[in-house]
Amino acid sequence: MRPLNRSSTSAWPAASLVDPRTLMSIRNLELRARVVVEGFWTGLHRSPYHGFSVEFTEYRPYTPDDDPRYLDWRVFARSDRYFIKKFEDETNLRCYLLADTSRSMAYGSVGYTKAEYAATLAATLAYFVYLQGDAVGLLTFDQEIRDYLPARHRSGHLRQVMLALEKPALGRSTSLSAPLERIVEIVRKRSLVVLVSDFLAPLERLESDLIALSACGHEVIVFQVLDPAELALDFEAPAMFEDAESGRTLFIDPGAARKEYRRKLEAHCESLRAACQRLGIACQRLATDRPLELALFDFLRQRMQQKRRIRRVARTTAGRF
Numbered sequence: 001m002r003p004l005n006r007s008s009t010s011a012w013p014a015a016s017l018v019d020p021r022t023l024m025s026i027r028n029l030e031l032r033a034r035v036v037v038e039g040f041w042t043g044l045h046r047s048p049y050h051g052f053s054v055e056f057t058e059y060r061p062y063t064p065d066d067d068p069r070y071l072d073w074r075v076f077a078r079s080d081r082y083f084i085k086k087f088e089d090e091t092n093l094r095c096y097l098l099a100d101t102s103r104s105m106a107y108g109s110v111g112y113t114k115a116e117y118a119a120t121l122a123a124t125l126a127y128f129v130y131l132q133g134d135a136v137g138l139l140t141f142d143q144e145i146r147d148y149l150p151a152r153h154r155s156g157h158l159r160q161v162m163l164a165l166e167k168p169a170l171g172r173s174t175s176l177s178a179p180l181e182r183i184v185e186i187v188r189k190r191s192l193v194v195l196v197s198d199f200l201a202p203l204e205r206l207e208s209d210l211i212a213l214s215a216c217g218h219e220v221i222v223f224q225v226l227d228p229a230e231l232a233l234d235f236e237a238p239a240m241f242e243d244a245e246s247g248r249t250l251f252i253d254p255g256a257a258r259k260e261y262r263r264k265l266e267a268h269c270e271s272l273r274a275a276c277q278r279l280g281i282a283c284q285r286l287a288t289d290r291p292l293e294l295a296l297f298d299f300l301r302q303r304m305q306q307k308r309r310i311r312r313v314a315r316t317t318a319g320r321f
Contacts, residue, residue: 099140100140124292140167144175199268231262236255
């Protein structure tokens with residue numbers, strides 16, 4: 001797992017972090033997303049990282065010392081909050097969220113499921129992008145495509161995204177190729193593509209699908225969402241375990257199987273990370289007990305790093321001519 005640097009995590013004000021269990025008790029998904037985004041802004045303002053990203057600190061909360069001429073009234077109309085527009089050099093972002101709704105995402109040991117956590121993550125990113133005035137789209141999938149909403153920024157669109165994300169995870173199996181191939185087929189303009197899944201599926205075709213996506217000029221970010229019990233296999237007593245997608249049952253003694261299980265899971269996750277690393281794609285693994293404000297920070301930090309790499313490559317290439 002590659003979390004934030006220790007200094008980054010410890011420097012984030014704990015008071016601005018919402019416990020995920022408390023967050024998931026909020027039934028309305030859009031309200032959950034708003035709570036995370038507002039907590040993020042509060043934490044960013046109080047931490048040493050305020051102003052760390054040109055693109056994603058486009059807005060900051062208004063303070064009495066600010067010039068009211070720079071208030072963004074459109075953001076106020078949507079959020080009932082006063083924000084100052086800081087930067088205008090990054091516009092017309094199109095963000096597509098690809099959310100896994102297969103049955104394996106319905107597992108949860110912490111009072112809520114991976115699907116609920118992933119939906120809240122996707123909703124948070126959607127709300128954040130939409131708040132900036134940019135277009136957001138959604139594609140949900142299991143073994144096939146379920147819902148598709150093109151990237152838009154218009155009245156009522158964000159609500160449609162939230163309604164689609166609120167649908168339960170019922171798909172029997174997972175096809176990681178289906179959503180990536182669909183985006184390649186239908187999205188012609190360069191976009192940001194965020195893939196959210198537990199990735200507990202065969203990865204043999206994933207790299208070639210990601211290559212095709214990157215070849216179209218899309219920027220890609222990957223979030224792997226896993227339950228803490230899946231990471232640790234910290235069950236105590238032997239029991240029958242059922243694969244949520246195949247229905248296969250096995251009798252397992254966790255104490256005897258834990259070491260080999262962790263080895264195989266880490267090898268699988270390392271395959272995912274290595275494929276992404278070879279393509280320069282940001283890949284973050286999130287346990288579902290991780291505060292989503294930090295996940296949002298991960299997202300923005302990765303975007304900033306990717307843009308720096310692109311600028312370096314562009315300067316290097318230009319210098320050759």
